[in-house]
Amino acid sequence: MMSALSALFLLMQIVGCGTTQPAWVPAPPLPASLTAETPQPAIPPGRLRWGQSLDLNLSLLAALGQCNRDKADIRDIEIQRQTSQK
Numbered sequence: 001m002m003s004a005l006s007a008l009f010l011l012m013q014i015v016g017c018g019t020t021q022p023a024w025v026p027a028p029p030l031p032a033s034l035t036a037e038t039p040q041p042a043i044p045p046g047r048l049r050w051g052q053s054l055d056l057n058l059s060l061l062a063a064l065g066q067c068n069r070d071k072a073d074i075r076d077i078e079i080q081r082q083t084s085q086k
Contacts, residue, residue, distance in 0.1 A: 027081055034070045034077075038063050 041059035044052050 030074060030077060034073050038067050038070075 041056060041063060043056060048056070
């Protein structure tokens with residue numbers, strides 16, 4: 001009985017010393033829509049009137065909002081990658 005337990009214990013130690021090679025899996029590329037350049041709103045030539053200024057501000061805020069959404073989507077993808085690797 002004792003030799004069987006000793007043999008089992010030694011076998012467990014030998015198996016525990018084995019090495020395994022990690023298999024690296026390349027990360028899938030980010031969608032092109034998230035890395036595409038956000039168009040910069042054109043500034044009207046000449047003197048800027050109040051109405052034009054408001055339109056420009058809306059365009060700039062919309063472009064900023066799109067950039068922030070893209071960054072948030074990239075962060076979500078990176079979080080998914082990190083949790084799937086664990």
